Amino acid sequence: xxxxxxxxxAQQLQQKMLKTQEEINNTEFEGKASLxxxxxxxxxxxxxxxxxxxxMDKDDIEALEDMIMVAINDAMSQxxxxxxxxxxxxxxxxxxxx
Numbered sequence: 001x002x003x004x005x006x007x008x009x010a011q012q013l014q015q016k017m018l019k020t021q022e023e024i025n026n027t028e029f030e031g032k033a034s035l036x037x038x039x040x041x042x043x044x045x046x047x048x049x050x051x052x053x054x055x056m057d058k059d060d061i062e063a064l065e066d067m068i069m070v071a072i073n074d075a076m077s078q079x080x081x082x083x084x085x086x087x088x089x090x091x092x093x094x095x096x097x098x
Contacts, residue, residue, distance in 0.1 A: 044080070
């Protein structure tokens with residue numbers, strides 16, 4: 001196989017990978033555990049937290065849901081930052097891997 005054909009194949013693979021990653025990022029995933037339901041996007045952004053409990057005041061539940069969402073997104077942001085810092089040395093010049 002010649003170098004030009006390999007480069008074309010690599011570009012096609014990269015385009016497919018980027019398209020697949022975009023599809024995953026735009027998908028919403030719902031996780032459930034007992035009285036809690038969370039919705040996240042494929043790029044690990046928390047979209048919502050729902051606490052299903054009749055024993056708590058509605059305002060208290062909404063405030064708790066908001067605090068949980070902010071805390072989880074903060075943790076995810078830290079994970080992404082450290083991942084980018086540590087993996088960046090390996091992925092320079094390879095866009096879209098992390």
